Amino acid sequence: MAAAPLLVVEDLKTHFFTRRGVTKAVDGVSFTLHAGETLALVGESGSGKSVTCLSLVRLVPEPAGRIVGGRVLLEGEDLLTKSPGEMRRVRGKKIAMVLQDPMTSLNPALTIGTQVSEVVRLHQGLRGGALRERVLSALRRLRISAADTRLGQYPHQFSGGMRQRVSSAIGLSCEPRLLIADEPTTSLDVTIQAQYLELLKEVQAAAGVAIILVTHDFGIVAAIADRVAVMYAGRIVEMGTTLEVFNNPSHPYTRALLRCLPDVGLGRQQLVEIGGQPPDLSRLPAGCPFAPRCPERQSICEEQSPPTVSVGDGHLAECWATKAVGSQQ
Amino acid sequence: MWRYLIGRALQTLLSMLVVISIVFFLTRLSGNPVHLLLDVNASERDQQILMHHLGLDKPLPVQYGIYVMNIFVGDFGNSVLTRRPVTEHIWERLPATVELGFVAMFLSVLIGVPLGMYSAVHRGSMLDSAARVFAVLGQSMPAFWLGLMLILIFAVVLGLFPAGGRGGVENIVLPAFTLGYFTSAAILRLTRSAMLEVLGSDYIKFARLKGLHEQIVLWKHGLKNALLPVVTFAVMLFVQFLGGAVVTETVFAWPGLGRLILESITTRDYPIVQAGVLVLSALYLVGNLFVDVLYSYLNPRIRHARA
Numbered sequence: 001m002a003a004a005p006l007l008v009v010e011d012l013k014t015h016f017f018t019r020r021g022v023t024k025a026v027d028g029v030s031f032t033l034h035a036g037e038t039l040a041l042v043g044e045s046g047s048g049k050s051v052t053c054l055s056l057v058r059l060v061p062e063p064a065g066r067i068v069g070g071r072v073l074l075e076g077e078d079l080l081t082k083s084p085g086e087m088r089r090v091r092g093k094k095i096a097m098v099l100q101d102p103m104t105s106l107n108p109a110l111t112i113g114t115q116v117s118e119v120v121r122l123h124q125g126l127r128g129g130a131l132r133e134r135v136l137s138a139l140r141r142l143r144i145s146a147a148d149t150r151l152g153q154y155p156h157q158f159s160g161g162m163r164q165r166v167s168s169a170i171g172l173s174c175e176p177r178l179l180i181a182d183e184p185t186t187s188l189d190v191t192i193q194a195q196y197l198e199l200l201k202e203v204q205a206a207a208g209v210a211i212i213l214v215t216h217d218f219g220i221v222a223a224i225a226d227r228v229a230v231m232y233a234g235r236i237v238e239m240g241t242t243l244e245v246f247n248n249p250s251h252p253y254t255r256a257l258l259r260c261l262p263d264v265g266l267g268r269q270q271l272v273e274i275g276g277q278p279p280d281l282s283r284l285p286a287g288c289p290f291a292p293r294c295p296e297r298q299s300i301c302e303e304q305s306p307p308t309v310s311v312g313d314g315h316l317a318e319c320w321a322t323k324a325v326g327s328q329q
Numbered sequence: 330m331w332r333y334l335i336g337r338a339l340q341t342l343l344s345m346l347v348v349i350s351i352v353f354f355l356t357r358l359s360g361n362p363v364h365l366l367l368d369v370n371a372s373e374r375d376q377q378i379l380m381h382h383l384g385l386d387k388p389l390p391v392q393y394g395i396y397v398m399n400i401f402v403g404d405f406g407n408s409v410l411t412r413r414p415v416t417e418h419i420w421e422r423l424p425a426t427v428e429l430g431f432v433a434m435f436l437s438v439l440i441g442v443p444l445g446m447y448s449a450v451h452r453g454s455m456l457d458s459a460a461r462v463f464a465v466l467g468q469s470m471p472a473f474w475l476g477l478m479l480i481l482i483f484a485v486v487l488g489l490f491p492a493g494g495r496g497g498v499e500n501i502v503l504p505a506f507t508l509g510y511f512t513s514a515a516i517l518r519l520t521r522s523a524m525l526e527v528l529g530s531d532y533i534k535f536a537r538l539k540g541l542h543e544q545i546v547l548w549k550h551g552l553k554n555a556l557l558p559v560v561t562f563a564v565m566l567f568v569q570f571l572g573g574a575v576v577t578e579t580v581f582a583w584p585g586l587g588r589l590i591l592e593s594i595t596t597r598d599y600p601i602v603q604a605g606v607l608v609l610s611a612l613y614l615v616g617n618l619f620v621d622v623l624y625s626y627l628n629p630r631i632r633h634a635r636a
Contacts, residue, residue: 057538059534059537059538088540088541088542089540090540091537091538091539091540092538092539092540092541093540096538097535097538099531099534099535099538101531104530104531104532105531105532105534105535106532106535107532107535107536107550107554108532108554108628108629108630109553109554109627109628109629110549110550110553111629118539118541118545119539119540119541122539122540122541123540154629154630156629156630167535170535170539
């Protein structure tokens, strides 16, 4: 961890201003990411994972959504102060993103060739034969066979798994520093999921790209993430290396999430659920947002926001009940 | 693709045949033209002679056979009133109708598509609200009233355009606007809603994530998808203009096909009504065929499903 981090996010806040009030979708998220590293963002639907990702590339749906605070430093440059034109040169070139549903993220009216080449032409300035070569190699890297005949085809002629590879090929075509994958495997078959993740790992190793992977599947986290950040109600409530978080979950919410996983070895068993609902982000209670659902609730939890405690090397949790470990006072 | 085209063309021919038959029998139901052609005091014998002369004394199936055979050699018969060939009457009127239809269509696409795009992109802005008022007015104002008001203001009071008749460019402005306003409003609304749907789609988000300029996102990634329903709609409207512009043609004394048919119905001029309806149906069917071909060109999913 000696090298400067690729991405530093500090106290990022993205709020949605609606008639019903202010929804604090992302409310003070901080993390760092190094080159070539994979960070998994996990949490229930509506916990702010996707909005965090969109905030990084400043594509929060306007005019309701707005980034109201914090810093996003990519290679030392603050993305939040860049002009729209500068920001367009970051998107697709330095930060690429793959969306959840490959069936809808490619344009049905344009050929695959057009959709891959437009981004390469834009960011790499290639034309003609060189452009074509680059496009073909981008597709081949994601193991899309017969790439040259595929160029003239339309998205509907591809299967779901193939389309996700095409989206990823588009994302990786300009050698980005960071790839954000927003639940890229949720809509794929389980066998295709594994294949896709293998491929992603392989490409990552070759290209040295950092990945932020949004998911709610702990199986995927275990398979490819170096570190995990668990989000709840717009905040990261626990963050650490994958091994640490799995072995020593230090936030009651993380423990509850892990308990939700069925254990294959144990045969038939009752599935565990987390009682209650995620809080309404426009009317957050005082104190810890998880308190109403927390089995380890104390009286202070409903009065004051919990502190961030360190429970190991780079392992943080935001909880009153968690005991700090190691070099803190 | 070719097999599909040939199949569609055959379907079109078959539909034509059905139309020909329906038109023939429907006009026979509207009454005997001889009653209108002759004086009320005409003798039974005079009526018989005229019926025989017009071929109306033959049994219906025979009349039908003659009629169909003649159509195949391009003979639609003569007008009962003027005795001139029906084709002459139709050719006289068709150019005026096509001209008005084209100009009106051009106007409505030119107004409807950009305004609809703008409305969708700047949803909730002042111009969006204005465009929606424009659209509601266009869809609710009847053509005869709008036409009369335009004549009153621009022809009578301001004297900028002639009040009626066909001639130079100045003659077509008012009728084309009257006819095109309704459709431009419809096209505007359709473009707006199609574009709004497209703008909310993942592929637009993905296009933005690529770092593409917003104009490219809108016009290259957005418009081609949003235009699909608009194109179909516009071509069908155009075909409707050709036959359905009766009101506008009447208000502006525009010598078009719609008015010819209307006049012929009131005088029970069978041959003209038959031929006129036939021409309009043919145009409608060809328009339909054209839309299908165009649609499969624009929409790759359909193109491949049928190839």
